[in-house]
Each structure stands twice: as C-alpha cells, then as structure tokens.
Amino acid sequence: FEHILEVKDLGIQFKTAEGFLSAVHGISFNVKRGETVCIVGESGCGKSVSALSLIGLLPNNGEVYKGAIKFQGKDLTKLTSDEIRKLRGNDISMIFQEPMTALNPVFTIGYQLREPLKIHQGLNKARANQVAIDLLRQVGISVPEQRMKQYPHELSGGMRQRVMIAIALACNPKILIADEPTTALDVTIQAQILELLNDLKQRFETSVVMITHDMGVVAEVADRVIVMYSGEIVEQGDVETIFNHPEHPYTQGLLASVPNVDLEQDILEAIPGTMPNLEEQISGCRFHPRCPFATDKCRETKPDIFSIDQHDVRCWLKEAEADGQASRIISN
Ligand code: SF4
Ligand code: MG
16 A cells, blocks of 8 residues: 555534534545654644544544545444554554543553553563563663653653653554644653654654644654644645645645744734634635635635645635646545
C-alpha cells in the first residue's frame, strides 16, 4: 500500500437531545509511510474527533455515519470493538495533550510500559522490563531504572509526555496519532518534545498524524498539512506549499495571525468573527460569513474542491483559475 492510511468521505455525528449533529461532514485524506501529516484548525473544527475516530475512541454519543478509514487496506469502521482494541497501542498508538489523563495514577511507569509489551508482543516480565528501560532511554529519560519505579505524579509535565511517547512507541506502531501533544508544556520543553518526535519518526519510520492549532508546531514537524474549518477540509498540501502559497482565504488568515518569522515582524491579524456552531445551518461555503472575498455564489452554493499546483482547495476563487491549471476533483 502506497498509503498506510486512507480516509474517504468520513462523516462523524453526535447524538444530542435535539437529534444528530454532524461534526465532520465528509473529509478525505491519505497518509504515507513515515510521513507526518498535521491537521490544523481552530478548536471545534472537528480535528480532534477526526483523530479519535481513527482509533475507535469517539465518545459514546459519537459515531461514524459515512465513509471509510482504511488502515493497510482494512476498513477500521467495519471492525468490532475487540478488533480495534487489538490494533490500538499496537499498530496504531495515540498520545494526548495531558498525559495525566492517559497515564494511570495508581500504577508505576514501569508497570504501564511493560503491560503493552506483554500483551501485544508476548514478552515475559524480565524481557519487557529490559525493553521498557531501553524505551525510556530512547525518549531521553536519564536513570530510567529509577523512573520505572515512580508514579506519574512524581514526574514533571515534560517527563510525563516523554513517558507517554515511550508507551505509545512500545509496540513499534505504524501510525502515531498525537492530539496537541505539546500544548500544555512550556516553550522550551515543547521544542524538545517536537524534536524528539521528529527524531523518533525517522528512527522508527512511524507515520504521524498530529492535531494542532499552532502553525509554529506545523512548521517544526509537518511534511503535509490539512486545514480544517467547521467540519470540513478547506485546503491540503505539502508544508512548503501551504506556508508559501496558501490559496484558501481561511489558511491565509491562519498564517497571517501567527508571527511571521521570515519577515521578522509580528503580523497579528486575527480573522474577524467566529466559527459557526455545529447546530448552525450555513448555506454555501461554511466560511462565507467571515470571508473578505465572499460573493453571492459563495453564500448560495457549497464550493467544490479544486486541485492546483499539488494542493487541494475548497474555494470558488479557484474555479476562476480553471483554465487548465486547476482541476475540479470533488463536486460538493
Ligand atoms: Fe471565501 Fe467564497 Fe472561497 Fe468560501 S468559496 S472561502 S466564501 S471566496
Ligand atoms: Mg482538541
């Protein structure tokens, strides 16, 4: 398989007192082996639920209502919860923003590292212990033998995140899903963790799907970038293209709202307005209430996805360039 992960027209909805609300309206993207794909967008755009759906961890009131998630050709949406549990922590691992929610406070670090190795890899306790110590060393933890005996609350935030990465990597996963893994950490530790992830990705050839709202993080780790807005992908392409030639007005706004390092000046130009709530019906382009270029067509008709210069853009502005350069790849 050229793509280790293929997400096709994925739709996710939540059951509420008022009925079903769609949070993700049909997104498609692929992940290659050894590649880091960053999914970016404001909070509430659907990036976290999209990530959770990849490992069958949607909240109880959430469900995939359409589309497919193919991992090495196998559709994960068709697996039983037992089958997906076997993949989780083994072929597909996840790290979270706050390691305390993922680490168990009543077990030692050593226990939590050994368990997946025993369950998924069938190692005995002594061997699992050796591998666990080695993993801690690989994620940059000194005196790992001592850390093995400690409990999560005895470690600093940065150290806990390293432990969680070690646990996630324990079974040599093919895909690592990381949801804002550095958001809770201070800037120096954040830089160290991102460096660690880049380094591990190369060493283990793991594909990484990273969820973030921080374009600085994207610049550090991404090979490819997916920009989500209000439950849809509005633009995707390789990292250089997205940073140097963003085509979607929303992406342009996102980039303008972070300090521009190249120009060495802070351009803090927030995008006016807020993202619509799930229950809000928006006609046409979901970004039109905030878009400086919106036309009547934008307000009435949902834009198609146009493919131009190696990247895909859901915006009617691109239709005008359809003089052989841009091609329409998806209608609505
Ligand atoms: Fe703006 Fe129209 Fe493009 Fe939507 S389709 S982003 S409203 S120009
Ligand atoms: Mg989130």
